[in-house]
Amino acid sequence: MTSPQQARVPFKPGDVIKDRYTLLRQIGAGTYGAIFAAVYRGNAVSRLAAIKLERENQKYSLQYNEVNVMKALAASSHFAKFFRCGTHEGFKFVCMELLGPSLIQLVNRNRPYSLTLFQLLKFGIQAIKILQELHRAGFIHRDVKPENFVIGNTKNTSGTLYLIDFGLCKPILMEDGKIVRPTNQGSLRGTLRYASPNGHKLVELGRHDDLISLLYMMVDCYMRKLPWSNTENPDNILQIKEQSRGGILLQNMPPEFQEFENHIFSLNYEDEPNYKKLIGLLSLIGYNNRFDLNNWPFxxxxxxxxxxxxxxxxxxxxxxxxxxxxxxxxxxxxxxxxxxxxxxxxxxxxxxxxxxxxxxxxxxxxxxxxxxxxxxxxxxx
Incomplete structure (x- = not known):
């Protein structure tokens, strides 16, 4: 039986987009449309790609954000390469590099369905660097979660993390070349499980909020749960998030995570996070456990x-x-x-x-x- 999400797009495997991209299979669906694996057939080049499709008349389009971010990070090795965008039979499409499995899939591939401490630290260091790149390019992600970190699809990129899904990205607010605190009310964006307290309070999200979401997801991937995992009401989740800070959230994590938490929660919208400090804290945990985070593979x-x-x-x-x-x-x-x-x-x-x-x-x-x-x-x- 076809799901409502899949029924949103009339395309199927074998269809050709713009006489170049042959759809192979649908690999995802959501509120705004669907994503397909496809093969590009040029005169002398062939390659696999991912194509996101959404209706042209949609009130809120995600294509603009996707394209802007990928173009801004084109030189980075941690973001998918942008190929092409346009319209086709009443749909907007964005074509990009096809990447590998997500962190959530890698976590769930074997029991006990969690990252080891070594994996957590190696992932965390890459993730901080990736967010730093995104922030320096002028964007806040606003939906940091395990599903949005994926690995590459070749032997040489199986250990390389990529950040994806920029539909909710927002430019950092600037005035006269300086970052300024927004005065307008924000909105609750992203995934409730990993949303920062500011998201619950409808405060405009900043760079530190991406890092708060990263902290939550690291704890979740290592401990297999969060203190609010069994709670659905947003107000109750916010209350537990605030009550667990400095206590139950990190009680089974290495002590350096407390300093990690203290730093990111001390920041305001206009403050630049000390990415080097955060990476240093994770590196220290690795050193104390005699992990070679630079040379050992995942x-x-x-x-x-x-x-x-x-x-x-x-x-x-x-x-x-x-x-x-x-x-x-x-x-x-x-x-x-x-x-x-x-x-x-x-x-x-x-x-x-x-x-x-x-x-x-x-x-x-x-x-x-x-x-x-x-x-x-x-x-x-």
């Missing part, structure tokens, strides 16, 4: 890269990967996470001595198989 990197090698070899040998997927699916009992990046995993790896059509089949097959493998034993957090 635990998932070896697993994913091994599977990429297996898929490549099987494809070269002419074996059916879709049959392999069916067999694996029968052996697994999985629950699905409703995440726009849920099946957005693939690699682009040149294969010599095969036809162009076989290349497309290889990449599409790999997109499916890597999705299955990274979500094995998945359960809802």
């Amino acid at each position: 635990e998932w990197e070896e697993e994913l890269n091994q599977q990429r090698s297996i898929v490549q070899q099987r494809q070269i040998n002419g074996k059916s990967e879709f049959k392999l997927i069916e067999n694996q699916d029968q052996q697994r009992n999985m629950k699905t996470i409703n995440d726009e990046q849920q099946q957005n995993q693939r690699q682009i790896h040149p294969i010599e001595n095969i036809s162009i059509q076989d290349q497309y089949n290889y990449e599409l097959t790999n997109l499916s198989l890597i999705s299955e493998i990274t979500m094995k034993n998945m359960n809802i957090m």
